[in-house]
Amino acid sequence: MNGYNFPSMGEIPDKKRTDTAPGPAIRLQSVSRVYRGFWRVRRTWALRELSLVVKRGEIFGLLGPNGSGKTTALKIIVGLIRATSGDVRVLDRGPGDTRTLARVGYLPEEPAHYGFLNARESLEFYGKLFRLDRQERRQRAKELIEKLGFEGQGSRPVREYSRGMARRLGIAQALINRPDLLVLDEPTSGLDPVAHRLVTDLFVRLREEGKSILISSHLLADVEKVCDRIGILGQGRLLLEGSVGELLDDPEAIDLVLEGIGEEAAREAVEAAGGQVRSSRPARQTLHDLFLQALKKGRRR
Ligand SMILES: Nc1ncnc2c1ncn2[C@@H]1O[C@H](COP(=O)(O)OP(=O)(O)OP(=O)(O)O)[C@@H](O)[C@H]1O
Ligand SMILES: [Mg+2]
DSSP states (O other): OOSOOOOOTTTSOHHHHHHHSOOOSEEEEEEEEEEEOGGGTSEEEEEEEEEEEEOTTOEEEEEOOTTSSHHHHHHHHTTSSOOSEEEEEETTBOTTOHHHHTTEEEEOSSOOOOTTSBHHHHHHHHHHHTTOOHHHHHHHHHHHHHHTTOTTOTTSBGGGOOHHHHHHHHHHHHHTTOOSEEEEESTTTTOOHHHHHHHHHHHHHHHHTTOEEEEEESOHHHHHHHOSEEEEEETTEEEEEEEHHHHHOOTTOOOOOOOSSOHHHHHHHHHHTTOOOOOOOOOOOOHHHHHHHHHHHHHHO
16 A cells, blocks of 8 residues: 555564664755855855654644745755755655655645646646546545535636635645655645634644645744644754654643632642742633634624
């Protein structure tokens, strides 16, 4: 199913068995990339000695400010450009290997669509490029149109799409070949909160199906909710890497939301038990949740 041919347990000694076990979804080792400008005189170091691992079955968020090298790293991973130096392995092969690419879904930073096609035709066209047969192309396009909320837009040409719709179509397109690894450059940029929820829920479901996902973003909140691990890039270097819980949880403190007790009484109870209240404020829902509720109400009217 995943392209690996494992020998049965009894056939080979232990050592050999571990040798054939699949490695991580992505492994970059000391990857650097230099862009050369006009007359090859001006040089930009977009990545400097970048080493990182995306494990199988996880969602990894690559964060960083504009120009920090996120797109460059993703393009190297999908084989669109080459690293100047360093080693790149994607699903245990070189990044440009066609067998690897057949199992990878990629959303570019600026996805280009054929404006005269509608969503279904577009997806069927990309299915054809992956050599899916007619029946499967149709089925897959229909499924993705539902998953990404394009029902009712089926006959509209893509040139009429808003930016967020075009981005969602790009995500659908990246999924057409049922990839094992998704490499998505800013997948949630330009999405409204409803589309945002739809897309992040989809990522979580794909992870449950065992897919590996690499997302680049500069929207910190995005990554915090959905990613298992993150890496922060700055000027082409990896500044920080780790699991979201490890990096953000404070082992010394807990957040509690209390009901049915006043602040003073709660403080006294905590202090009597030897603790200290570091901060307190009225519980507040997020603007995101309020927005979704308002839309729901509007629909019911
Ligand atoms: N084709 C190119 N030629 C020359 N320099 C480039 C090229 N593409 C990117 N760069 C430079 O490489 C560096 C990293 O760019 P990159 O696009 O990878 O950053 P990014 O983190 O994706 O930024 P953003 O958040 O704006 O998308 C920047 O300094 C950029 O100017
Ligand atoms: Mg970019």
